[in-house]
Structures are given as C-alpha cells and as structure tokens.
Amino acid sequence: MKTIILVRHAKSGFKNTPMIDFDRPLSEKWNNEVIFMQKLLKKLDIKSDIIFCSDAKRTRETLEWLWEQLDAENYKIVYDKWIYDFHMDEKLDYYLNLFTKIENKKDVAIIVWHNPFITRLLRYFTKNENLGMDTLGVAIIDFETKSWADVEAMRWELNFFINPNKKS
Helix, strand or coil: CCCEEEEEEECCCCCCCCCCCHHCCCCCHHHHHHHHHHHHHHCCCCCCCCEEECCCCHHHHHHHHHHHCCHHHHEEEEEEEEHHHHHHHHCHHHHHHHHCCCCCCCCCCEECCCCHHHHHHHHHHHHHCCCCCCCCCEEEEEEEECHHHHHHCCCEEEEEEHHHHHHC
C-alpha cells in the first residue's frame, strides 16, 4: 500500500503588499490552527518516507512548525521550486510524475503545497469535486499498490480529511 498525505500551507500574510508572492510569510493568525494540527498529527502518528515541499516561504514555514514535534529531521525533505511554479499553471502531469520517481521501498509521501493545485490534486485522486483544501487542510489517501508508478490508476481510499478552520 502507498499513502499520499496532502497538506496545504497555513494562512499566509501580507497579501496586499508589494511583496513577491513566493516570499510571503505565514500570518500571525495561523498559530491556533498550527497548534491544533500539531496535536492532531502527533495523535495520528504520521510517519513518512519522503516529504515534497514547495520552496516558497510559507510552505517551508508550515512544514517547520507542523513537523517540529513529529521528528521531521528523520524524514527526507525535497524542497522544490517547481512545486511552487507549476501550482500556478496547474500542470497535473508534473505532480503525478513526482510520485513515479519515489523508490518503491518508500510507502508514505507527504506533499506540502499551495491552492488551487492541492485542491485539484485531492479532487483528482478522490473523484470528488466537492472537496477543497483550506489553509492547513490535511488529506490522507491510501492506494492499493506496491508501486508508486501505479498510484494514478489504482483504487484509493480517503482515510482522513480535515480543514482545521472548519473543525467544529
């Protein structure tokens, strides 16, 4: 079985400033969401073989804060500027190709990305156009396969989905 964990970055700030989008940091309002998600992810006992993260400032900060208490230093983290650039173009093939490059001995991949693409990827895998990823949303999708190359075509199960600002 292969598992993909999708994570959208926490709330970013400074949207209406001359700052370049790539360099926007997290908003100070994200604190409660991050604390909630840290506790939740720790309870879920998330383990990963590899983490793909956009190289944008807000995704890097999200990853640092979320996995601070989850022993992330033992994970292989791939910071990828293309993940940021291609989220603007929504090129699905690029992302699906990322999965095929993962060694088959690795079973869990975490992806920390941006909207609208992370929502598009969630909808693609689940075939559910009603799902959407809010800031700091997390989705865990399992695939019945032994090969990452087969993930796209395999049967899947959405095992966990949460948008923390809609947790009530």
